[in-house]
Amino acid sequence: MKSYPESMMASIRILEATRSARAEEEIPMLSLKERQELLQRFHPDYREGGRREIRMGINQGQRVPNELADLFEGKGFIKPEEVDLGRPKEEVDVLVVGGGGGGASAALFARAEGVRTLITTKLRFGDSNTIMAEGGIQAAVGPYDSPALHYLDTMGGGGFENLPNLVDVLVRDAPMILKWLACLGVMFDRKEDGDLLASFAGGQCRRRVHSAADYTGMEIMRVMREEVYQRGIEVLEFSPALELVLDEKGRCSGGLFINLDTGERFFIRSKTVILATGGIGRLHIQGFPTTNHYGATADGLVIANRAGAKIIFMDAIQFHPTGTAYPDQLLGLLVSEAFRGWSAQLVNCEGKRFIHELETRDITSSATIREVVERKKGVQTPAGMRGIWLDTPLVELKKGKGTIHRIFPHLFHRFHTFGIDITKEPILVYPTQHYQNGGLLINENGETTVENLFAAGEVSGGVHGRNRLGGNSLLDIFVFGRRAGICAAGRSKEIRMGRPSLDHVLEYEKELERFGLLKREIKSPCLFPDYRYEKALTRAHQ
Amino acid sequence: MIIHVFGKRYEVPEGLTIQKAMEYAGYQFIRGCGCRGGVCGACLTEYRTPQDYRLKVALACQTLAEPEMQIAQSPFIPMHQVPYQIEKLGGRPNVLGEIYPEIYRCLQCNTCTRVCPMEIPVMEFMASAIRGEIEKVALLSFQCILCGACASKCPAEISQPYVALLARRFYGRHLLTLPGRLDERIREIGEGKYDEILRQLSRLSREELSGIYTQREQEPQDSSRWMPKNPDFPGNLLRKG
Numbered sequence: 046m047k048s049y050p051e052s053m054m055a056s057i058r059i060l061e062a063t064r065s066a067r068a069e070e071e072i073p074m075l076s077l078k079e080r081q082e083l084l085q086r087f088h089p090d091y092r093e094g095g096r097r098e099i100r101m102g103i104n105q106g107q108r109v110p111n112e113l114a115d116l117f118e119g120k121g122f123i124k125p126e127e128v129d130l131g132r133p134k135e136e137v138d139v140l141v142v143g144g145g146g147g148g149a150s151a152a153l154f155a156r157a158e159g160v161r162t163l164i165t166t167k168l169r170f171g172d173s174n175t176i177m178a179e180g181g182i183q184a185a186v187g188p189y190d191s192p193a194l195h196y197l198d199t200m201g202g203g204g205f206e207n208l209p210n211l212v213d214v215l216v217r218d219a220p221m222i223l224k225w226l227a228c229l230g231v232m233f234d235r236k237e238d239g240d241l242l243a244s245f246a247g248g249q250c251r252r253r254v255h256s257a258a259d260y261t262g263m264e265i266m267r268v269m270r271e272e273v274y275q276r277g278i279e280v281l282e283f284s285p286a287l288e289l290v291l292d293e294k295g296r297c298s299g300g301l302f303i304n305l306d307t308g309e310r311f312f313i314r315s316k317t318v319i320l321a322t323g324g325i326g327r328l329h330i331q332g333f334p335t336t337n338h339y340g341a342t343a344d345g346l347v348i349a350n351r352a353g354a355k356i357i358f359m360d361a362i363q364f365h366p367t368g369t370a371y372p373d374q375l376l377g378l379l380v381s382e383a384f385r386g387w388s389a390q391l392v393n394c395e396g397k398r399f400i401h402e403l404e405t406r407d408i409t410s411s412a413t414i415r416e417v418v419e420r421k422k423g424v425q426t427p428a429g430m431r432g433i434w435l436d437t438p439l440v441e442l443k444k445g446k447g448t449i450h451r452i453f454p455h456l457f458h459r460f461h462t463f464g465i466d467i468t469k470e471p472i473l474v475y476p477t478q479h480y481q482n483g484g485l486l487i488n489e490n491g492e493t494t495v496e497n498l499f500a501a502g503e504v505s506g507g508v509h510g511r512n513r514l515g516g517n518s519l520l521d522i523f524v525f526g527r528r529a530g531i532c533a534a535g536r537s538k539e540i541r542m543g544r545p546s547l548d549h550v551l552e553y554e555k556e557l558e559r560f561g562l563l564k565r566e567i568k569s570p571c572l573f574p575d576y577r578y579e580k581a582l583t584r585a586h587q
Numbered sequence: 588m589i590i591h592v593f594g595k596r597y598e599v600p601e602g603l604t605i606q607k608a609m610e611y612a613g614y615q616f617i618r619g620c621g622c623r624g625g626v627c628g629a630c631l632t633e634y635r636t637p638q639d640y641r642l643k644v645a646l647a648c649q650t651l652a653e654p655e656m657q658i659a660q661s662p663f664i665p666m667h668q669v670p671y672q673i674e675k676l677g678g679r680p681n682v683l684g685e686i687y688p689e690i691y692r693c694l695q696c697n698t699c700t701r702v703c704p705m706e707i708p709v710m711e712f713m714a715s716a717i718r719g720e721i722e723k724v725a726l727l728s729f730q731c732i733l734c735g736a737c738a739s740k741c742p743a744e745i746s747q748p749y750v751a752l753l754a755r756r757f758y759g760r761h762l763l764t765l766p767g768r769l770d771e772r773i774r775e776i777g778e779g780k781y782d783e784i785l786r787q788l789s790r791l792s793r794e795e796l797s798g799i800y801t802q803r804e805q806e807p808q809d810s811s812r813w814m815p816k817n818p819d820f821p822g823n824l825l826r827k828g
Contacts, residue, residue: 230756
């Protein structure tokens with residue numbers, strides 16, 4: 046593989062010529078007013094036609110991305126009359142749906158309470174956005190940091206709309222979660238003196254992100270996966286949920302699943318259910334590429350909406366400013382925010398910066414879109430994709446030779462495979478769909494508005510307001526995974542189970558038909574994105 | 588160009604990864620596809636190219652398809668994993684050999700290193716494992732994504748990914764230390780030191796909160812000798828009312 050084509054090398058020479066002057070340049074942060082204006086003009090959330098109102102059901106009146114609304118109006122897989130709810134395949138106390146960090150931690154803490162716990166997951170256990178998290182996990186443990194500053198940063202990042210009760214427990218639990226992970230054997234980065242290393246993410250007034258190189262999520266997930274195995278918790282892989290099951294009082298009582306290897310459909314009866322099914326990235330909101338895992342298709346939102354769970358902030362989608370724009374094979378993949386935390390700069394085709402690199406993600410993405418689309422100062426790839434440079438060699442210049450190998454071995458390896466040496470050459474980036482800021486409305490214990498249905502992680506919403514800070518997602522999955530696991534386990538000891546039913550699914554579909562909304566051609570939940578044939582070819586989504 | 592998936596011939600455009608080439612050919616993956624970014628190990632694939640006797644191993648999402656490539660996915664490798672409780676293993680320097688005694692069967696053939704798609708020096712860390720050098724195993728194996736390529740080819744039938752995982756967890760739990768500051772912060776939170784300030788913050792209006800937010804003092808990039816001008820922030824503002 047060779048490096049960049051000559052057309053792009055010319056632009057790199059311009060960037061190199063301004064590097065030493067830029068290295069010491071100070072750019073001010075934007076005021077709150079400037080931030081709001083930038084968002085309204087350039088953030089994809091504000092584009093006309095990207096969202097529409099839900100016209101029926103519990104979430105009637107809320108606006109969500111069209112791609113999600115389509116699934117809400119799609120046709121379910123199961124004909125309820127074909128399913129025998131009298132013969133569950135298993136009966137458990139806590140059923141965890143989803144095998145990422147949120148699901149694994151929920152199961153571990155539920156199991157520790159001594160109740161029967163089962164994990165089901167659509168792909169392999171561990172296949173999730175957790176495993177792809179590069180930057181790290183926030184916890185206010187620095188000498189000049191505090192949970193109050195973490196609270197302020199999080200609220201400001203979310204546009205001050207975050208639910209305060211959720212942010213409160215997020216920042217309080219953070220140091221304890223960090224210790225819990227370290228004691229499971231997660232190798233968090235240390236400084237030379239052995240102290241914990243912390244770095245910046247956008248929107249943080251203190252360095253607070255704890256990392257395991259740029260493999261943080263992978264390092265955590267491989268440890269958790271083994272811990273779940275060692276605690277004897279059963280995991281059903283390749284078994285996605287197709288519906289939730291309620292009882293006559295509308296309380297969640299289990300789920301319907303499909304074994305993807307055999308096609309068998311089965312009912313798991315449970316006293317409580319914890320949804321930890323992750324996000325929405327693979328629906329490709331507004332045609333954007335995504336950093337997300339193959340399975341991120343909003344399945345949990347879809348079945349919980351049918352079961353009557355309220356959602357919040359689902360119109361707020363996070364576009365990560367530094368998605369890969371070249372080479373085409375890596376389009377949309379995440380380039381860690383930690384690069385900017387370690388002094389890498391965003392640079393346009395004239396070799397100039399245009400935004401402070403530690404602004405929050407929504408702001409940085411909007412500024413990048415402005416730079417490329419309105420000001421025409423992007424750099425074009427041979428495939429027609431346009432982006433701006435992330436000047437990674439600056440990290441070596443400012444933080445010392447060898448820093449990239451030490452802190453970013455994964456990204457070094459990934460680009461090296463395609464002939465690009467990121468210690469010497471910059472990376473071309475453009476915003477990419479990264480995270481659903483909202484989700485199922487939960488309280489401090491992860492309870493949704495449906496009794497005995499809990500949610501943890503990306504599928505839930507409220508804690509991040511309208512824009513999540515870097516490092517708060519790895520934190521939130523464990524804070525609310527743990528809380529949901531403990532609360533569900535406690536609840537399951539008090540519950541007398543009712544008669545399981547899928548009536549809500551039938552009623553929901555009837556209601557869709559009555560409104561003339563039912564889309565029979567759309568299978569819902571989605572389960573897998575379709576990239577077959579021409580869809581496999583890269584398109585530039587601008 | 589032509590590729591062969593499980594022996595079947597397909598025409599696909601050049602320049603696609605093996606994963607995307609298979610999708611172009613019409614595959615919708617269930618097994619054998621995960622993060623699509625080279626960190627999950629789901630898309631382990633074996634292949635041969637023309638005029639080359641060697642059987643190669645790669646991640647389908649990170650490797651370009653080539654003309655006349657013969658492709659077979661290996662989405663699941665059974666591996667040997669021993670249940671243990673990491674907190675109970677402290678003070679056992681020979682823990683790797685005790686829990687995975689098969690490591691002594693290593694033939695030093697270097698096949699593991701050769702097939703590792705992450706370019707990890709697997710044989711080297713196995714030699715360290717045999718010598719009980721836990722830290723070295725932990726550091727050398729750090730990029731392991733547990734795809735199982737090494738384990739599938741090992742003539743000594745060792746599951747290197749799980750030996751390495753044990754070494755890393757032992758290192759993280761028992762050999763690295765945590766700063767006293769972390770326990771101190773956890774204790775402070777438990778004792779309610781931040782209850783009052785968080786309660787006050789949560790009761791502020793949006794305007795009041797954003798007013799305080801904009802007065803935060805930004806820690807600089809080089810903060811080795813930095814101290815905030817007002818270490819009491821935002822408590823000082825809240826007390827003023």
